Amino acid sequence: MLNRLRENILPLTVALSLLMELIDATVLATAIPVIARDLSVPVLSLKMAMATYLISLAAFVPISGWLADRFGAKRIFLAAMGVFLFASLLCAVQTSLTGLVLARALQGVGAAMMSPVGRLIVLRHTAKSEMTRAMVYVTLPALIGPAMGPFVGASVTTFLGWRSIFLMNLPLGALAIWLTLRHMPADEPSSAAPFDLWGFVLSALGLGAAMTGLSALGEHILPWQAAAGLSGLGVALLYAYWRRAQTRSDALLDPRLFRHRTFDVSITGGLIFRLSNGAISLLLPLFFQLGLGASVMVSGALTGLTAVGALSMRVWAPRMLDRFGFKWVMIAAAVLRGLTIFGFATVNSISDWQLIPLLLIGGAAQSVVFTAVNTIGFADLDTREMSPATAFTAMSRQVSLALGIALAGVVLELTAGAAATTTGAEMIPITAFLWGFAIAGATGPLSALYFLRLRKGDADGLRRKRTRHAAPAPASTSSRQAAE
Structure with a gap:
C-alpha cells in the first residue's frame, strides 16, 4: 500500500491544489444569503463574485501552457499557488x-496557472495505459470540490463567519507547496514557441x-445595455481570435485540435x-435556504x-469505461444526470423522500461523465x-x-421578481426555481446527443481491456516518448 501511495503521490499532490481551486469556485454558494445581508446587496448580485473567479481563471488559462514550457512547469505551479493564497487573504x-469581485478576479489568475x-x-x-487511473485522482477534486464547497462554506460561515472561508486555503496551500517541493520532479524550461501576444490579448x-x-x-453592477454591449464586444474579439489562430502555428488556443474527434467531443460535449x-x-443553495427555508x-x-x-463511483467509473467503452x-x-x-x-x-436519492444518483452520474471527458480529450x-x-x-x-x-442567475431573476432584487436575502417562491431546474436538466440530454459523435473504437487505446475487434495500434514516436 505504501508503494501504491508513492506511485500516486504526484497526481495526489496536484489534486490537493485543484481541490482548493474547485472548492473556491463554489464555496460562496451556501454563504450567499449571509454575505448579501452583511454587505447590504441583493442576493443575486453575489453571482458576480462567483462568476468573476471563473471568468478570470478562463481568461488567463491559455497562457499557462506557454509559461510552463518557457519557465518550467514546477516553477509556474509554485508561483500560481503563491498568487492564489495572497488573493485569498485579500478576499x-x-x-x-466591488472589492470582493476584484479580489476574486486575482484569485482566479492564480487558479488559472x-x-x-x-x-x-x-x-x-504518466504512461497512456495508466492515464485513466491517474486522471481518477486528478479529477477527484472536480467530483467533490463543487459539492464540498457549499458544505465547507456553510460550516465555516456558521461557526467562524463567512470571511474565514477564504482563510482555510492557507493551511491547504502550505501543504500543497511542501508536497510540490518534496515530491514533484524538477523540470527545465523547454524550447517554447514564440509568445503570441496579440492572440493572448x-x-x-x-x-x-x-x-x-x-x-x-x-x-x-452594470446597466443591461452596458452588459449586453460588453458581451457583444467579447464575442467579436473571440471571433477575431479564432480567425487569426487558424493561420498560426503558435496559437495559445489552437483550433486545429478539434480535428481530433475525441478532443472535440471532450471539449464541446463536456462544456454543454x-x-x-x-x-x-447557484440554484441548489438558494433553493434550500430561500425556497424551502432550510438553515x-x-x-x-x-x-x-x-x-x-460521486465518491461511490471513483473506483467503478474507470472499470465501467474499460468494460463497456466510452x-x-x-x-x-x-x-x-x-x-x-x-x-x-x-x-x-x-x-x-426523493431529495436524497436525487442528490446521490446525480453525483454518481456526474462522476462518470467527468472521468470520461477529462480522459478522452487526450486519447x-x-x-x-x-x-x-x-x-x-x-x-x-x-x-x-x-x-x-x-x-441560472438570469433565469431566477426573471422568475423570482422583487425577491431577487431586494437588498439582503428574502424568501423566493418555490415555483421561481422550476425554469432553472428545467433548463439545467436539459443540458444532460443535449450533451448526450453530442457524445453520439464518438465512433466504435474511439479512445480504446485508453482502455486496459480492449475489445476483441480492436487490435492494438502501433505506438507512434510521440506516444512512446509520452510513455517513457
Whole structure:
C-alpha cells in the first residue's frame, strides 16, 4: 500500500491544489444569503463574485501552457499557488461587493496557472495505459470540490463567519507547496514557441468581456445595455481570435485540435454537460435556504451529499469505461444526470423522500461523465499537442461553469421578481426555481446527443481491456516518448 501511495503521490499532490481551486469556485454558494445581508446587496448580485473567479481563471488559462514550457512547469505551479493564497487573504478582508469581485478576479489568475499546469505535469509523467487511473485522482477534486464547497462554506460561515472561508486555503496551500517541493520532479524550461501576444490579448479580453457582460445581466453592477454591449464586444474579439489562430502555428488556443474527434467531443460535449454544474451550484443553495427555508448548515449538508454519490463511483467509473467503452457509458450517465436535475422540480419540502436519492444518483452520474471527458480529450494527441490541449480543457471547464451560473442567475431573476432584487436575502417562491431546474436538466440530454459523435473504437487505446475487434495500434514516436 505504501508503494501504491508513492506511485500516486504526484497526481495526489496536484489534486490537493485543484481541490482548493474547485472548492473556491463554489464555496460562496451556501454563504450567499449571509454575505448579501452583511454587505447590504441583493442576493443575486453575489453571482458576480462567483462568476468573476471563473471568468478570470478562463481568461488567463491559455497562457499557462506557454509559461510552463518557457519557465518550467514546477516553477509556474509554485508561483500560481503563491498568487492564489495572497488573493485569498485579500478576499477575507473585503467590505464591499466591488472589492470582493476584484479580489476574486486575482484569485482566479492564480487558479488559472494551477489547474492546467498541474494536469500537464501529471500527463508528462504518466504512461497512456495508466492515464485513466491517474486522471481518477486528478479529477477527484472536480467530483467533490463543487459539492464540498457549499458544505465547507456553510460550516465555516456558521461557526467562524463567512470571511474565514477564504482563510482555510492557507493551511491547504502550505501543504500543497511542501508536497510540490518534496515530491514533484524538477523540470527545465523547454524550447517554447514564440509568445503570441496579440492572440493572448484577443482571447483574454474576449473571454473577460463576454463572460463579464453575461454575468452582469440584472443591473446589479452594470446597466443591461452596458452588459449586453460588453458581451457583444467579447464575442467579436473571440471571433477575431479564432480567425487569426487558424493561420498560426503558435496559437495559445489552437483550433486545429478539434480535428481530433475525441478532443472535440471532450471539449464541446463536456462544456454543454458542465453548464448544469454551474447552474446547480447557484440554484441548489438558494433553493434550500430561500425556497424551502432550510438553515445554512442543512443546505450545506444536503448539497454535500452529491460528493457521496460521486465518491461511490471513483473506483467503478474507470472499470465501467474499460468494460463497456466510452461512448454509451457517457451517454447513459449524461442522460441520468439530467433526469436527476429535472427531479428537483418535484421537491416541495426539505423532508421530501426523493431529495436524497436525487442528490446521490446525480453525483454518481456526474462522476462518470467527468472521468470520461477529462480522459478522452487526450486519447489521440501527440506530445506537442498536450500543452495547448490542457489549457483548452481547463479554460472550457471554467467557461461552462461561469455560463451556467450566469444563466441560472438570469433565469431566477426573471422568475423570482422583487425577491431577487431586494437588498439582503428574502424568501423566493418555490415555483421561481422550476425554469432553472428545467433548463439545467436539459443540458444532460443535449450533451448526450453530442457524445453520439464518438465512433466504435474511439479512445480504446485508453482502455486496459480492449475489445476483441480492436487490435492494438502501433505506438507512434510521440506516444512512446509520452510513455517513457
